[in-house]
Amino acid sequence: MIELTRFNDTQFTLNADIIETVEETPDTVITLTTGRKVIVKESRQEVAHLVKIYKNEIFTGKNLG
Numbered sequence: 001m002i003e004l005t006r007f008n009d010t011q012f013t014l015n016a017d018i019i020e021t022v023e024e025t026p027d028t029v030i031t032l033t034t035g036r037k038v039i040v041k042e043s044r045q046e047v048a049h050l051v052k053i054y055k056n057e058i059f060t061g062k063n064l065g
Contacts, residue, residue, distance in 0.1 A: 002050040004030075005041040014038070016051045 001013045007027075014030070021031045022044045030038045030047065040047070056062075 002047070002054050004038075004047070004050075007039060007041060009041075016054045019047075019051065022047045 002016045003011055004014055005011050018033045019030055020033050023029045023031070024044045028040050028042055028044055028047060030040060032038070042050070
């Protein structure tokens with residue numbers, strides 16, 4: 001799960017496993033495997049970095065409580 005920010009400054013947690021694409025149009029639009037689209041303040045690169053950290057934590061067993 002990754003923490004992201006909507007344009008109204010509310011934060012939410014997104015299941016990174018259901019991200020299909022991340023585009024900048026110029027806003028960052030995340031398309032989920034469900035077809036839902038989410039617009040966030042973070043850049044495409046920031047979202048990719050958060051997903052990499054999340055996946056790394058899963059594979060290394062770090063930060064699992």
